[in-house]
Structures are given as structure tokens and as C-alpha cells.
Amino acid sequence: MIIKVLGSAAGGGFPQWNCNCRNCADVRRGVPGLQPRTQSSAAVSIDGRSWALLNASPDLRQQIAATPELNPSAEDPQRSSPIRCVVLTNADVDHIAGLLSLRESQPLTIYADPRVLSALSASPIFGVLDGRFVERMPIRPDEHFEPAGCSGLIVEAFTVPGKVALYLEDEQAGSDLGTAPGDTIGLKLTDTRSGRFACYVPACAAVDDTLLRRMSGAATILFDGTLFTDDEMIAQGLSPKTGRRMGHISMSGPDGSIAALGRLDVGRRIFTHINNSNPVLRQGSPERARVEAAGWEIAYDGMEVIL
Numbered sequence: 001m002i003i004k005v006l007g008s009a010a011g012g013g014f015p016q017w018n019c020n021c022r023n024c025a026d027v028r029r030g031v032p033g034l035q036p037r038t039q040s041s042a043a044v045s046i047d048g049r050s051w052a053l054l055n056a057s058p059d060l061r062q063q064i065a066a067t068p069e070l071n072p073s074a075e076d077p078q079r080s081s082p083i084r085c086v087v088l089t090n091a092d093v094d095h096i097a098g099l100l101s102l103r104e105s106q107p108l109t110i111y112a113d114p115r116v117l118s119a120l121s122a123s124p125i126f127g128v129l130d131g132r133f134v135e136r137m138p139i140r141p142d143e144h145f146e147p148a149g150c151s152g153l154i155v156e157a158f159t160v161p162g163k164v165a166l167y168l169e170d171e172q173a174g175s176d177l178g179t180a181p182g183d184t185i186g187l188k189l190t191d192t193r194s195g196r197f198a199c200y201v202p203a204c205a206a207v208d209d210t211l212l213r214r215m216s217g218a219a220t221i222l223f224d225g226t227l228f229t230d231d232e233m234i235a236q237g238l239s240p241k242t243g244r245r246m247g248h249i250s251m252s253g254p255d256g257s258i259a260a261l262g263r264l265d266v267g268r269r270i271f272t273h274i275n276n277s278n279p280v281l282r283q284g285s286p287e288r289a290r291v292e293a294a295g296w297e298i299a300y301d302g303m304e305v306i307l
Contacts, residue, residue, distance in 0.1 A: 001046055001194075002044065003042055003044050003189070003200075004067060006041045006066075008301055009038060009040060010273050011039060011093065011094035013059060014037040019238070019276055021238060021276060023276055023278075023279075024276050027281075033282050034281060036301075037300065040272060041055040042055070044189055050082055052083075052150050053083060055095040055202065056086050056098030056099045060098030060102070063098075067302070079106065084147065087112070088112035088116050095202075099120075100128065107133050109135045109147070109148040111147065116183075117136050121136075141185065142158065143156070144190075152191065153189065155189055156188040156190070157186070158185060158187075160184055160201055160204045162247050186199055186201035200221075200222050201222065202272055204223065204249055206255075212264060217265055221268070222271075223257060225274045225298070226274065227277065228251045230244055230253065233277050252287075258296065271296055272299035274298065280298055
């Protein structure tokens with residue numbers, strides 16, 4: 001199995017277009033130890049020829065252009081693509097907006113929880129994905145399937161603690177913001193030839209025992225690395241929201257992902273979906289050193305993971 005990290009940043013990318021925080025200012029100036037990142041998405045393949053996208057970020061066209069494996073080969077017909085399908089983990093703008101770049105009458109299957117598919121159907125703009133070519137398939141937690149055109153790959157969705165997409169929040173719903181199972185899912189990706197599997201969880205609000213059991217034994221996990229501390233964006237004057245309010249667990253602290261996943265039996269541990277405010281983006285920072293000392297890697301655009 002091959003997993004390509006197409007984008008490793010959280011919503012807005014890095015640098016974010018309207019952000020002049022220290023990280024964004026320094027990466028624009030070319031300060032060593034910082035590198036630009038596009039918004040979170042990935043691709044997975046068994047044979048390196050047929051690919052499933054994991055989310056479709058607003059930067060998807062740029063990501064496809066930067067990834068030769070996702071482009072037609074010289075022998076392919078005039079209209080063709082090695083991208084066979086897209087699997088969505090939630091309805092966040094930074095995970096669905098790129099679907100609009102896949103509108104060119106190309107056969108494609110979109111897999112998502114019924115609640116996410118309902119959000120797509122409720123927005124007329126996604127009607128440009130012509131139903132004669134683009135099939136929308138519901139997936140439900142604990143059910144596994146072989147994505148269209150990706151022989152040898154089995155995908156299983158599982159519910160993770162999360163939050164409904166910002167634009168779908170129901171302010172009358174109370175503290176849970178209208179969140180229901182299916183609003184945020186993780187993906188277990190299994191290579192049927194070897195039986196090895198990876199877990200892709202780019203958004204997660206907390207780690208519970210169910211999630212620990214689900215990911216135990218994975219060869220690789222790619223996990224939500226949005227913030228280093230829960231109040232990071234407040235402390236930097238970037239937002240009034242905590243990470244928890246945004247539906248993201250922080251890396252550090254007694255309830256953070258490093259502590260919660262410390263004893264998890266997995267191979268590689270990789271943080272992705274990293275916000276522009278996160279100090280781990282800076283190579284050589286104390287926060288980056290803490291993360292790496294705990295056995296974690298920081299994803300970057302173009303990173304390849306082979307199981």
C-alpha cells in the first residue's frame with residue numbers, strides 16, 4: 001500500500017492568505033526550517049496506478065498537478081485519470097471544496113457518511129458533479145468496502161469524537177452544536193495482500209477507549225495535529241476559539257494526543273492537518289523536539305508512506 005500526503009496543513013493552508021502570525025510571516029520570508037503546506041488531503045493506492053483520494057481539499061487541483069502518480073500517463077486516452085474515487089471524513093469546507101475541481105465529466109465515486117452526502121446534496125453548487133458520471137455512495141461506521149477501481153484495498157469507516165462542520169452548526173442545539181455520529185469519521189485502510197493497515201484520522205476531538213482499540217496494531221497512523229496547545233489560537237490573538245471548540249484535540253497536555261496515544265501499539269505515528277499557528281511547523285523548535293522525542297513525525301506535502 002502507498003499513501004501520499006497531498007496536503008498537510010489545516011484549513012487555510014500555510015501560510016494562510018490573511019494571517020501574519022509569526023509562522024506565516026516567516027515562511028513567506030523564506031526563513032529556514034519552515035516550508036509551505038497546502039490544505040489537508042491524501043491519496044492511497046495498492047498498485048500505484050489506481051488511486052483513492054482521502055478528502056478533497058480546496059487545493060486539490062494544485063496537489064494533483066504536483067503529484068505525477070495522479071496525472072494521466074502518456075499512453076492514456078485524452079480524457080482519463082488514475083483517480084477512481086474520493087472518500088470523505090467529514091463535510092468541512094477544507095475537505096470537500098476540492099470536489100468542485102473534479103467536475104469535468106470524469107467517472108468517479110464519492111464515498112461519505114449519509115449525513116455528509118446530505119450536506120453535499122443540500123448545496124446546489126455541488127450539482128456540477130454530474131450524476132451521469134459521479135456516483136455518491138453512503139458508507140456507515142463498521143462497514144467495510146472496496147473502493148471503486150482500487151482492487152486490493154479495503155476501507156472501513158469508524159466514528160471518532162468530532163464536531164459538525166462550521167457552516168452546519170446549529171446554534172440552538174446546545175453545547176454539542178448539533179453533532180451526531182457520522183459528522184466526523186476515521187478510516188482504516190487495509191492492504192488485502194499483506195493484511196497490514198493504516199488509519200487516517202485528520203480530525204478528532206478526543207481519544208477514547210474505542211478509538212484506541214480501533215487503531216491498535218496499525219502499521220501507520222496519520223492523526224489530527226491541528227494545534228499544539230488547546231488555547232494556542234487564543235494566546236496568539238488569532239481566534240477566540242479553543243481547539244476543543246473547533247473539534248480538534250491538541251498534541252500536548254495530559255489530555256492531548258501524545259499522552260493519550262502514548263502506549264498505543266502502532267508502527268509509525270504521523271501528525272497531519274497542522275494549523276498555521278502550531279509551533280511544531282518550525283524545525284528545531286522546542287515543541288517540534290518534544291513531538292519527535294515522543295516518536296511522532298510531522299507530515300509534509302509530498303510525503304510518501306509505504307506499508
